Amino acid sequence: TPDREWWKEAVVYQIYPRSFNDSDGDGVGDLPGVVEKVDYLDSLGIDVVWLCPVYESPNADNGYDISDYRSIAAEFGTMADWEALLSALHDRDIRLLMDLVVNHTSDEHEWFERSRRREDGYEDYYYWREGLPDEPPNNWESFMGGSAWTYDDVREAWYLHLFDEKQPDLNWENPAVRDEVAELVNWWLEKGIDGFRVDAINYVSKVEGLPDGDPDRSPTGLEQFSHGPRIHEFLRELYERTFANYDAMTVAEMSGTTVEMAGDYLGESGDGLDTIFHFQHVELDVGPDGRWDPEGWGEWSLPELKRITSRWQGELGADGWNAVYLGNHDQPRIVSRFGDDETYREESAKLLATFLLTARGTPFVYQGEEIGATNAEFDSLDDLNDPMTIGGVEGLLADGVVDSYEEVRDLVNYTSRDHARTPMQWDDTESAGFTDGEPWLALNDDYPGINVEAARADEGSIWHHYRRLIDLRHAEDVLVYGEYDLLLPEHERLFVYTRTLDDERVLVVLDWSAEPATVEPTGVDAADAEVLIANYDDPPADPVGSEFRPYEAVVYRL
Numbered sequence: 001t002p003d004r005e006w007w008k009e010a011v012v013y014q015i016y017p018r019s020f021n022d023s024d025g026d027g028v029g030d031l032p033g034v035v036e037k038v039d040y041l042d043s044l045g046i047d048v049v050w051l052c053p054v055y056e057s058p059n060a061d062n063g064y065d066i067s068d069y070r071s072i073a074a075e076f077g078t079m080a081d082w083e084a085l086l087s088a089l090h091d092r093d094i095r096l097l098m099d100l101v102v103n104h105t106s107d108e109h110e111w112f113e114r115s116r117r118r119e120d121g122y123e124d125y126y127y128w129r130e131g132l133p134d135e136p137p138n139n140w141e142s143f144m145g146g147s148a149w150t151y152d153d154v155r156e157a158w159y160l161h162l163f164d165e166k167q168p169d170l171n172w173e174n175p176a177v178r179d180e181v182a183e184l185v186n187w188w189l190e191k192g193i194d195g196f197r198v199d200a201i202n203y204v205s206k207v208e209g210l211p212d213g214d215p216d217r218s219p220t221g222l223e224q225f226s227h228g229p230r231i232h233e234f235l236r237e238l239y240e241r242t243f244a245n246y247d248a249m250t251v252a253e254m255s256g257t258t259v260e261m262a263g264d265y266l267g268e269s270g271d272g273l274d275t276i277f278h279f280q281h282v283e284l285d286v287g288p289d290g291r292w293d294p295e296g297w298g299e300w301s302l303p304e305l306k307r308i309t310s311r312w313q314g315e316l317g318a319d320g321w322n323a324v325y326l327g328n329h330d331q332p333r334i335v336s337r338f339g340d341d342e343t344y345r346e347e348s349a350k351l352l353a354t355f356l357l358t359a360r361g362t363p364f365v366y367q368g369e370e371i372g373a374t375n376a377e378f379d380s381l382d383d384l385n386d387p388m389t390i391g392g393v394e395g396l397l398a399d400g401v402v403d404s405y406e407e408v409r410d411l412v413n414y415t416s417r418d419h420a421r422t423p424m425q426w427d428d429t430e431s432a433g434f435t436d437g438e439p440w441l442a443l444n445d446d447y448p449g450i451n452v453e454a455a456r457a458d459e460g461s462i463w464h465h466y467r468r469l470i471d472l473r474h475a476e477d478v479l480v481y482g483e484y485d486l487l488l489p490e491h492e493r494l495f496v497y498t499r500t501l502d503d504e505r506v507l508v509v510l511d512w513s514a515e516p517a518t519v520e521p522t523g524v525d526a527a528d529a530e531v532l533i534a535n536y537d538d539p540p541a542d543p544v545g546s547e548f549r550p551y552e553a554v555v556y557r558l
């Protein structure tokens with residue numbers, strides 16, 4: 001059995017503050033708006049809030065471009081508002097994770113301003129390269145489309161940005177940069193927060209000399225800047241100088257991580273990180289050329305999802321712990337992607353919740369998932385806000401891969417990061433109770449039917465299913481610490497697993513499809529099974545040999 005830790009037993013709820021709740025009518029969610037909803041969070045039963053960035057930022061990437069790590073953006077409120085949120089959460093025994101974005105800063109950060117002017121001590125805070133303004137130093141591409149280099153007219157040199165041109169990459173090779181990062185992390189930990197979600201941290205070490213990348217890879221350069229040669233050294237050093245000295249949880253966002261790599265990052269025997277957001281399951285349905293490949297997207301198979309999930313569930317080792325998620329602010333809505341947002345919206349949203357809350361690892365619920373929020377529709381480029389989507393589409397247009405937005409509209413309506421960023425749907429009044437003003441991003445027009453108020457009024461709703469599952473997880477140690485074993489690995493429609501802790505055993509049966517499916521004998525004796533939770537009335541009493549209905553999800557105690 002793994003060591004007991006509060007963060008293993010916790011259920012985390014992710015808040016995208018811009019879209020959560022607006023208290024002052026400017027159309028942008030804010031910190032007092034979150035405070036107003038702390039009782040709401042408490043009633044759902046969650047233990048931890050991960051708050052996406054609320055720091056000062058010119059918002060080229062909605063706060064992931066930070067211009068001052070130690071201040072709150074005016075549109076979100078003041079430091080006093082933030083402190084009020086921290087105490088409102090702590091008063092209810094809810095902990096707070098902040099977002100740590102230190103692969104890059106904003107180009108409006110003071111460090112960059114000084115660096116581009118070659119001020120003493122700041123010259124090497126970023127990746128600068130000399131050269132002619134018409135020839136970037138290498139062939140690396142940015143995640144936001146186009147070259148990863150921009151020529152700066154002030155310094156008359158190129159700077160590297162793996163994301164937007166307003167997000168220059170910090171040069172972690174420079175010890176002064178690592179000092180700055182450790183200081184700001186400790187500054188926040190001293191304010192009493194409970195940990196960090198660590199943004200895009202797999203990119204902080206780049207191959208020496210910044211060599212060209214394989215031109216056939218998308219984005220080009222990935223193998224030169226992801227999980228680079230000094231990453232473990234940098235992360236271990238940061239851990240020892242910061243997190244190790246606090247009772248803090250860390251969840252590191254690291255695309256490209258396999259379960260084999262994870263051991264070197266996690267726990268005391270690795271770099272000291274607690275958990276990782278890997279990307280393997282959210283890359284299943286992406287085309288061969290990446291997320292904006294207009295060909296070959298949208299298909300994923302359950303056996304493959306099970307294979308990936310099961311490797312992480314079963315093979316992390318004693319020092320590892322999973323972070324379990326299906327959606328977040330960078331991904332489409334989970335019911336539209338992994339479920340069925342039409343005929344079986346209720347059933348499939350409850351099935352996804354059942355998976356999230358009975359898998360082994362700390363579950364992350366993204367705002368709106370608890371009401372089964374669906375993808376929106378973006379009819380033109382003007383309806384979009386996300387720089388990654390816009391950059392992706394503009395790249396395809398510029399390269400002549402497509403001739404018009406219409407040709408990629410279906411892809412955008414499948415995968416855009418904007419889906420998850422439409423405002424939270426609180427009730428059926430104008431603007432869904434999110435704001436008294438004009439929302440910064442259009443609401444999904446399904447809010448009159450899909451909203452928190454309606455869901456809470458209905459005992460059979462997705463919302464109440466989440467609440468009951470969270471209660472169940474809190475009550476049953478086996479759901480937290482129990483070993484995971486997959487049954488029926490090749491089944492096309494059923495995802496069946498057990499969780500086992502000493503003599504406690506739970507069986508989870510998910511018909512992850514729109515068709516009925518029968519559980520064939522698996523070697524598990526379930527004749528006296530007790531139903532702990534189900535998303536249909538009258539679930540099969542003895543699951544083995546029984547037929548499950550579309551998206552039926554049942555948890556049994558054996």
Ligand code: TEU
Nearest residue numbers: 061064065101143163199200255329330
């Ligand atoms: O996202 C990082 C991220 O998703 C990439 O690391 C990922 O590897 C890439 O999209 C390829 O799939 C984080 C934030 O969550 C996101 O909102 C920010 O835009 C980004 O970092 C930059 O800070």
